[in-house]
Amino acid sequence: MLTLSLIGIGCGDPRQLTLAAIAAINDADLILIPRKGIAKSDLAELRRAICAQALSNDRTRIAEFDLPVRDAGVEDYRKGVDDWHDAIAAIWSQEITRHLGGEGRVALLIWGDPSLYDSSLRIAQRLDPRPSIEMIPGITSIQALCTAHALPLNEIGEPFLVTTGRRLREGGWPAGVDTIVVMLDGGAAFQALDPEGLKIWWGAYLGMPDQILMAGDLAETGPRIVAARQEARAQHGWIMDCYVLKRA
Structure with missing residues (x-):
């Protein structure tokens, strides 16, 4: 056996x-x-x-x-x-x-x-x-991300959706939810969204010595995340990250 x-x-x-x-x-x-x-x-x-x-x-x-x-x-x-x-x-x-x-x-x-x-x-x-x-x-990386940011993932009595960067880029914000978790995103798909009223909690190398965390309004924080991803990928040759987006 x-x-x-x-x-x-x-x-x-x-x-x-x-x-x-x-x-x-x-x-x-x-x-x-x-x-x-x-x-x-x-x-x-x-x-x-x-x-x-x-x-x-x-x-x-x-x-x-x-x-x-x-x-x-x-x-x-x-x-x-x-x-x-x-x-x-x-x-x-x-x-x-x-x-x-x-x-x-x-x-x-x-x-x-x-x-x-x-x-x-x-x-x-x-x-x-x-x-x-x-x-x-x-x-999971979702648990590690929320713990690192001291973030409750779901709002009271409300659902959330876990999706991929490819689906977010191709389909936009999913209907029926105000909180989404995005994984397997090789290209910062949040850049395809209208940032108005959106907040992001992002983390890379979660649980590792090189962990990076950023959070804030998407309009302001998104460009900083893109720059940090590029720098980290150049330094390490790879990156594993995920993020939570919430709509007001």
Whole structure:
């Protein structure tokens, strides 16, 4: 029997690990760590640091692999993502077979929580034979952002919507809500909105030593965020950020 554990590890701060996550890390026979190229080597190093701190046995093996790059030039977005997930599943299968054969416990450390804007579960379901899958919840970037800003996410009795930068850019402000959370935004999609009456709470590298926070009226704060994103990306080679927008 092969078991695959998708372990939510929060946003990079080892103190965000739950006791359940630490137990699952120590139960694993193999931990797979993806490498995303030199520009994002920090992400692999953070996973290594979490393993070094959380592991209390010398039985668990750690194996690293190069993560395939999604072809952003594919016109059909969904097909491009499907092809990318197939390629990742093939590498997972290859590494699991190489190190474990057909049985044991393999774990992947997932940023935030594996249920929110993460495709690891979808990729795991493509493995053949399909392993038994367990998920360990983790602190999400949304929680880390609101905590860092001391911000209550929802207004009393009111809904909020979680969306992506691409959807916000293409569709504008979603109907029926006054609070939105925007994730996976590679291009500061809030610039496509009329800033009148909007406030933003933004954070990058949440939970990490290089955490950056900004908040205020979108008209004034938006340009400062754009400049900070450009500077941070130039410095680190990558950026992970998200933000909350509220309409008065």
